[in-house]
Amino acid sequence: MYRQIVILTGAGISAESGLRTFRDQDGLWEEHKIEDVATPEGYARDPELVEAFYNTRWSQLHNGDVEPNEGHLALAKLEKEFDGELLVVTQNIDDLHERAGSRRLLHMHGELSKGRCPRSRQTFILKDPFGPAHTCTCCIPAQRLRPHVVWFGEMPIGLDRIQHALDSCDLFIAIGTSGTVYPAAGFVDTANHHGAQTIEVNLVEADRHSQFQYHLQGKASQVLPELVDKILKGQVISNSSCDVTDSLVLKSAN
Incomplete structure (x- = not known):
């Protein structure tokens, strides 16, 4: 059973709720x-x-x-029912995590x-x-x-707290983020270095150079409810127990 979890969320989870993103073609x-x-x-x-x-x-x-979607609600459920340490770090400046019920939350890029x-x-x-x-x-x-x-050229918020959480976590999940902008892009390396399992949830296929151990392709609103249920049941993600939904399979990126 996992005891310390860090979750990073990006624009993808908010886009499912209808929010325009800064970087997409219509952003x-x-x-x-x-x-x-x-x-x-x-x-x-x-x-x-x-x-x-x-x-x-x-x-x-x-x-x-705009309202929280099932992905936001699943993370709020995890916070409520998980008896270990949990920190949700979001790159999003909206308040959809709060509306869903998340409180162990850090907005590293500020708040709209x-x-x-x-x-x-x-x-x-x-x-x-x-x-x-x-x-x-x-x-x-x-x-x-x-x-x-947080604008370009400014320091993200709470990096010391994030670093401390990554140093001691045993599970790191990144959701709906491109993973190309630092310092967030380096979080997976830190988690891997300290022996955590690392999972990416994204609409696009895993990059062949991805540092994540596992990749879930699909919408956060569809993937997260079942992934959260597995975590709450004490099921550790492994190659022998990788099915998350009937149509989505957790695949090793290595």
């Missing part, structure tokens, strides 16, 4: 240059443009029909629903989209809040 990056909307320099040049960029996604998240004081770094919940009226209450004079999002 928001195509409407703007990355350096204009996702860097500190871009924000310094034109804060209104950057705010409008994130307000578009904020509105979709809060005013649309929060603004941050540029001076004190204190965060504040946003109940409506960004605008000049959003200022902090921690400084005199009050500072205009910036999106609580």
